[in-house]
Amino acid sequence: MIHQVEIRDLNFGYGDQLVLKGIHLTVPKGSLVAIMGLSGCGKTTLLRLMGGQLLARQGSVRVAGQELNHMNEAQLYAMRRQVGMLFQFGALFTDLSVFDNVAFQMREHTRLPESMIRDLTLMKLNAVGLRGVQSLMPAELSGGMARRVAMARATALDPALILYDEPFTGLDPISMGAIGRLIRQLNDALGATSVLVTHDVQESMKIVDYIYFVSDGVIVAQGTPEEIHASALPFVHQFVWGEADGPLPFHYPGPTLKMDFGDERGQA
Numbered sequence: 001m002i003h004q005v006e007i008r009d010l011n012f013g014y015g016d017q018l019v020l021k022g023i024h025l026t027v028p029k030g031s032l033v034a035i036m037g038l039s040g041c042g043k044t045t046l047l048r049l050m051g052g053q054l055l056a057r058q059g060s061v062r063v064a065g066q067e068l069n070h071m072n073e074a075q076l077y078a079m080r081r082q083v084g085m086l087f088q089f090g091a092l093f094t095d096l097s098v099f100d101n102v103a104f105q106m107r108e109h110t111r112l113p114e115s116m117i118r119d120l121t122l123m124k125l126n127a128v129g130l131r132g133v134q135s136l137m138p139a140e141l142s143g144g145m146a147r148r149v150a151m152a153r154a155t156a157l158d159p160a161l162i163l164y165d166e167p168f169t170g171l172d173p174i175s176m177g178a179i180g181r182l183i184r185q186l187n188d189a190l191g192a193t194s195v196l197v198t199h200d201v202q203e204s205m206k207i208v209d210y211i212y213f214v215s216d217g218v219i220v221a222q223g224t225p226e227e228i229h230a231s232a233l234p235f236v237h238q239f240v241w242g243e244a245d246g247p248l249p250f251h252y253p254g255p256t257l258k259m260d261f262g263d264e265r266g267q268a
């Protein structure tokens with residue numbers, strides 16, 4: 001099988017803090033894969049390593065068969081053009097119209113004439129159902145619309161790999177469902193491969209082919225949505241079913257009840 005992303009024995013940290021520890025992960029070409037885990041477990045860092053924005057300290061990150069650590073600046077720049085990235089909250093340019101946001105990458109990275117950029121931009125907006133809002137400013141959009149514009153922008157150059165960082169955050173349930181379906185549709189229509197970082201288990205299980213669970217920088221579980229749904233692993237079970245207590249404790253570690261309240265009522 002051809003892998004769009006292949007990660008082996010990856011360690012990565014910031015300063016002395018080791019964030020990712022011995023990661024092995026593959027993303028087959030054409031698939032949609034989710035990386036899940038709690039806040040701070042290293043998901044965004046992993047996504048940025050796949051996009052070539054960060055480079056591995058140890059181990060290997062291959063995108064389309066190319067080892068990112070062996071690339072020079074020009075090769076990395078060319079590789080990043082093949083990657084569409086949707087940042088947390090969409091992060092549109094607030095002083096540019098919807099049209100100019102989507103056209104931005106084409107104007108920066110291609111020599112296409114303005115008439116062609118216009119047609120392509122409208123096609124991209126059409127694909128996310130928003131051709132009619134091309135002249136609006138980002139402040140005039142709802143959260144769900146802004147997210148869809150960000151998707152049109154992220155796919156403007158027909159990327160081979162699309163990386164989504166928390167695409168569902170802050171959306172109402174209906175918009176979440178619409179964004180989820182769109183992520184799947186764009187992936188399949190563009191013949192792309194997509195990786196989705198999220199802690200929204202229910203929404204992503206409806207659309208992805210495979211899931212990796214990360215906890216404290218380590219992959220602790222993986223499988224198809226069906227396998228994950230049926231998993232008896234305590235961590236996965238707690239995550240999927242949204243249970244307050246389990247391997248991830250409800251209480252922050254601290255003194256025991258006995259130490260704080262005494263052995264018996266009235267005792268210090």
Ligand SMILES: Nc1ncnc2c1ncn2[C@@H]1O[C@H](COP(=O)(O)OP(=O)(O)OP(=O)(O)O)[C@@H](O)[C@H]1O
Binds near residue numbers: 014019037039040042
């Ligand atoms: N640029 C940075 N410099 C130093 N530490 C960082 C940097 N970026 C992230 N970290 C730390 O690395 C750890 C992992 O962060 P990361 O953003 O990858 O986690 P995450 O799982 O995506 O979290 P979230 O779901 O909250 O976005 C955290 O402890 C974070 O504080």
